[in-house]
Amino acid sequence: MGDNKKTKTIKTIKIDVDKCNGCRACEVICSAFHAAPRYSSNNPARSRIRILRDPFRDIYVPVYAGEYTVAECAGRDKYTIDGKEYDECSFCRASCPSRDEFKEPDSGLPLKCDMCEGEEEPLCVKWCLVDALTIEEREEEVEDRKEQEDLEIGLESLATKFGMDKIMDAVARLSKKD
């Protein structure tokens, strides 16, 4: 079992919404960094970080682009934190049909934060002089077999829902495509 263990560097961007001044410098530098050629253009609508802001309700939430999802959530909850009401979406990283966030403005293709690969630190963190965004790195042990386990759990539940035959058919069809 011990053989399956390895360490992985986990980067965590710590977001302090109380320190955010709403200036959107993070959006600016993010969109510039991801332009091709690098920095050649700038357009916050292409940014992989967004500040969801509503100044009159004192809401400032920097949120990073995560996974793409084909479907929006069925119900969307509301959170009240320190007396301020937030949509659940305010904290969601998904590029999702329910909103415009995290999609290329021309093509609609989803965007995803890559932590500015190759840079010392994500540039949004570097450009956030008010320290609403800071970075923390830590080593974590991960087990290889976990992924396999996850896959099997997932398949089992799909099989329960759709029946094994349908799953087999689908796998066969998908593998033909390659």
Added chain:
Amino acid sequence: MRYAETGFNLEVDLSRGNIEKVATDPRDTELYLGGLGTNAKILWDRVPPEVEPFSPENLLIFGAGLLCGTPATGCNRTIVSTISPQTRLMAFSMMGGFWAPELKYAGYDKVILRGKSPKLVYLWINNDTVEIRDAAHLKGKGAIETAELIKKELKQPKAQVAAIGMAGENKVYFASIEQGRSSASRGGIGAVMGDKNIKAVVVRGTKDINLARPEEFLGLCNEVLTYIKHRETNPIPGVMPILAGLGSPQEMKVHDEKWHTENFMWGNSRTRRKDFWNEDVEKEWTQTLEDSRTRLISCFNCPMKCGATISLPGLPTYMMKCFTKLTYTMGAFSNLEFGLRIAQKATEYGLDGFSAPQVMAFALELLENGILKKDDFQGMPEDNEGRFYWLLDRIVRREGIGNILANGTYWAAQEIGNGAEAYAHNNIKKIEQLPLKLSMLNPIYFLMYCTGEKINITQIEGQFPQAAFPTREEREEFVKDWIQVPDEKFKQYFLDWELRGENSIPFYPTVDMCCDIVDWQEQMHYIDDALGQCAGLSSFPLKPPYHIHNYPKFISSGAGIDMDEEKLTKAAKRYRTLVRAVNIRLGMRRKDEVPPEDHWKKRFPELEEKLLDAYYRMKGWNNDGIPTKESLQDLGLDYVAKEFVKRGILTESGDASAQPETEGRA
């Protein structure tokens, strides 16, 4: 491809409802940069001096600075230009916030409004889709309220809105254009917007702004950020706290108001209260600010937190910045809570926070001195604060005495007569100034007050310390890392400047030195206003991150225009002269270039004449303040020279100033 700018203006004829996207000439960018520079060119070309401020022919130009929308930190200003109803000269009030970058992302450098809409409308710019929409339901609504309602009805929470309140709709001469946390306040540009029957200009953009040499440009941006951090941890010693750091004066952050409350004047810029600040006041005001301030906030792409969200019990939340914190308080001899409360109303009405309190204090002074009568104020409550609220409401509605006061202290005094003129005492070129009254003439400030065409001291001062430092050691320390000076001579000027003795004011800095200092300070503001850079990171504070040595690089690598210090200096001089040309054509002359008569107790008429003579000469203006043919030609402004001769402002042979055709107009 165009870099940094979009290369397009949006031309809107409100009379006919016509909207056009018009490509601009890249040569104009080289000559006048953008923002204020190109705004001035358009006003010169298209608004002859016969045009009344409130007429369809007057233009209202919303210009984004050349570098707005690029990653240059703090570059977010909208420069709004028109002919002012208050000064009847060119107004170029500016606002920070988020509007200008959004306009660039929508694909435009400017929105140029002409004509007059038959009914109240707003303009909705969504990238290439631009429409004029009905605003009947927004009539009388507050400026902030309007912005929120429009964003909701368009389902566009990210749209940026510049709107007027009731003051603008009713053409109050000191009405502002509000944009959430920022406003373009001076010169009554909100009134021109109201005259054109346009309640708001709303914009949303999702396009790219390109850079000519991206890596180089980003390198410069990173240097600026590093320098900002350096200045945050190294405030300038020997100057008062609000001058030690960067940004606009950090009024939303600080609690200690001893300096403002004891050095600035209260009421109608009359009374100095030297022992005002004490422990009780400090305790009370600290509590007020702590209780009402929810967050310190910034403009687009800027780490300086010059603004704040203010929430007072029972009032809608609003955003405030800078010195409006104290103007109403001091105008009314009241406390901070009153000031913050009435400012909420005034922000929704859309009023200039410098002029409005002085106009009200002026009215009450006229009443106390029997020039206005009780009958003029029928229905006004007895209590002090109540009187200010009452006056505010009359002014924005133009009801009764409010209809006269709505024209500002200068025009109101003219209309009231009976000696009222003496009470409109704190104006330059008909516009209310900061409430400051001092003793000894300061020659640098004399020149700035007289000749600053933004007609606001904070918009021309900044780079040179306001006063000498007491010891040589302190002065030597100050000049050590003074990298911003355009020339080493400025360090010497400062090193030799003493608080007392031969090398002290008013005769030191010498006349020539004063000219150099004022020219440098003004130049930095004009560069900021063309690039769209906030003065708070550039021309306003001492030792800012942007200066004459790195600006040419920003312009070259950003806009792809070949630029060096000499070319930039000349470009700034060109459009600065063009601003003057617009005003000269409107009738402005040397006689108009005077500070408020009571600004200083000790005046030196002979020295003052010498200062103006020398400064005009240095600027290439004749003795009446008119740019000479020679200097105009040197700047490539031959077309101005030609027009001046045609109009008899200059003569064919030279600079002897003839009778201006439009004299008496301003």
